[in-house]
Amino acid sequence: MTNDSTTSRNAWDELPIRDELRGQSPYGAPQLDVPVRLNTNENPYPLPEALVERIAERVREAARDLNRYPDRDAVELRTELARYLTRTAGHEVTAAHVWAANGSNEVLQQLLQTFGGPRRTAIGFEPSYSMHALISRGTGTGWISGPRNDDFTIDVDAARTAIAEHRPEVVFITSPNNPTGTAVEADTVLALYDAAQAAGPSIVVVDEAYGEFSHQPSLLPLIEGRRNLVLSRTMSKAFGAAGLRLGYLAADPAVVDAVQLVRLPYHLSSITQATALAALEHTDTLLGYVAQLKSERDRLVAELRATGYEVTASDANFVQFGRFDDSHAVWRRILDKGVLVRDNGVPGWLRVTAGTPEENDAFLDAVRELKKEHDA
Numbered sequence: 001m002t003n004d005s006t007t008s009r010n011a012w013d014e015l016p017i018r019d020e021l022r023g024q025s026p027y028g029a030p031q032l033d034v035p036v037r038l039n040t041n042e043n044p045y046p047l048p049e050a051l052v053e054r055i056a057e058r059v060r061e062a063a064r065d066l067n068r069y070p071d072r073d074a075v076e077l078r079t080e081l082a083r084y085l086t087r088t089a090g091h092e093v094t095a096a097h098v099w100a101a102n103g104s105n106e107v108l109q110q111l112l113q114t115f116g117g118p119r120r121t122a123i124g125f126e127p128s129y130s131m132h133a134l135i136s137r138g139t140g141t142g143w144i145s146g147p148r149n150d151d152f153t154i155d156v157d158a159a160r161t162a163i164a165e166h167r168p169e170v171v172f173i174t175s176p177n178n179p180t181g182t183a184v185e186a187d188t189v190l191a192l193y194d195a196a197q198a199a200g201p202s203i204v205v206v207d208e209a210y211g212e213f214s215h216q217p218s219l220l221p222l223i224e225g226r227r228n229l230v231l232s233r234t235m236s237k238a239f240g241a242a243g244l245r246l247g248y249l250a251a252d253p254a255v256v257d258a259v260q261l262v263r264l265p266y267h268l269s270s271i272t273q274a275t276a277l278a279a280l281e282h283t284d285t286l287l288g289y290v291a292q293l294k295s296e297r298d299r300l301v302a303e304l305r306a307t308g309y310e311v312t313a314s315d316a317n318f319v320q321f322g323r324f325d326d327s328h329a330v331w332r333r334i335l336d337k338g339v340l341v342r343d344n345g346v347p348g349w350l351r352v353t354a355g356t357p358e359e360n361d362a363f364l365d366a367v368r369e370l371k372k373e374h375d376a
Helices: 006-014 048-062 075-089 103-116 130-138 155-168 188-199 251-257 269-283 285-305 327-336 357-375
Strands: 098-101 121-125 142-147 169-174 203-205 229-234 246-252 318-322 349-353
Touching: 048 229, 048 285, 048 357, 075 098, 075 246, 075 269, 075 285, 098 103, 098 251, 103 130, 103 169, 103 203, 103 229, 103 246, 103 251, 121 130, 121 155, 130 142, 130 169, 142 155, 155 188, 169 188, 188 203, 246 251, 269 285, 285 318, 285 357, 327 357
Parallel strands: 121 142, 121 169, 169 203, 203 229
Antiparallel strands: 098 246, 229 246, 318 349
């Protein structure tokens, strides 16, 4: 079944699908063959050749033992992820604080399998990462859409009221937020954490998938002394390893122990672990690409505003811009100029990923031309 197949979706009516999944659509962005693709927040820089060679070496070593199951606890990988977080996020953690899975989506799924489920609820503040709601429904967890302000920041007072009213078992806070790019202040996280513990207690998940691109420091230090606070990360963005599918969390060791109740046996393959370990050996080089992308992100913000577009302040590797009477029509016109951006369904807004300087130039040329056509 393809995501666009109405015929197949209609056929679902004949299947005994759970009620909360009926009428939903699978997650996915358009995959179109165009010269410039800036719609899925990928890192545009291929892995450096030295890292490719190191991956080949590590995979070759792992391949010799593929007749055996992988390390089910991924101890070496978790140790290196802990060292990376300690070095870059300003707070010391150990392997006991870290858990890894196949992409941050599996991390989120395991958290919801452990702390959500039937007769339990999760809350997120939308617009935000749509997989929070999708995975919640997929695990039988009820979903509550919490409020945001007009500038896409979290309305703290309204959020605390919603938490007190609904008493969710899981609270999602996304910083930087996707698709808006807005970061969340530490004081906001602490206010919502305290509200969730008073109402729950609840697990509070800070989704930092784009944390390395932020102007602000990581929220990782907040886990100290807060057993129910979890930080989620990914290697897809900053490490330029979207094809690897490696996500991880940092939390109190009790949370790490708890999610292992629902993990599938030997869920991380030997090849995945070997590849991730190779990437971590090249952290400095890969973070150099992050610095370039942050500069390009800031250039996009400045150029879009100078051209006359409204832009949401961004701490991610993408920029939300608008406002449009018909955002999908504008998306199509940009696509007609050979550039694919993302129509996330936020009324009046589109989202563009920061690409290479050449890709960003092509995008800026396209939107400048549209602006001239509009103003003519």
